[in-house]
Amino acid sequence: MNSPANTVIRFNLEMAKEVAHEWEQASHVEISTYCLEILKEIGCSDTELPVNLQTREQQLNFIVGFASLAFGEVQNVQSVN
Template sequence: MTNPVKTVIQVNLEMALEVAHELELAPYTQLGVYCLEILREIGCPGTELPLNLQTRDQQLNFITGFASYAFGEVQSV
């Protein structure tokens, strides 16, 4: 018998890694916009990125961390 929890976590991990790979190719401006969307979704008002989301690496880690958390497995780029 297949463990359904393990199957879901594996699928979620694959989805999070897929998101990370796609965003590695995204332009810097798109990453910033996506970070702002995530921040608004979690209740943070504002139209500018905070100081800790100024670099491409910071933005990729934030987005990937959020995606992997949402998909059930915390990962980092």
């Protein structure tokens, strides 16, 4: 039997992969700008990306991770109601 948590995680991952696929089409400038927006949203005031977000791959992984977390939070809120 599958755990309900595994179903939610798999669902969130699939949604995050869709986000990543959309961002793969974006330019490097668009991706960098979006990463800065995410950082601002979570309370970072830097105007430049940190060392660990310099490559396109790092930035896409960051976007996917953030999307997965965001979808997870939404899913948790829905399951409480």
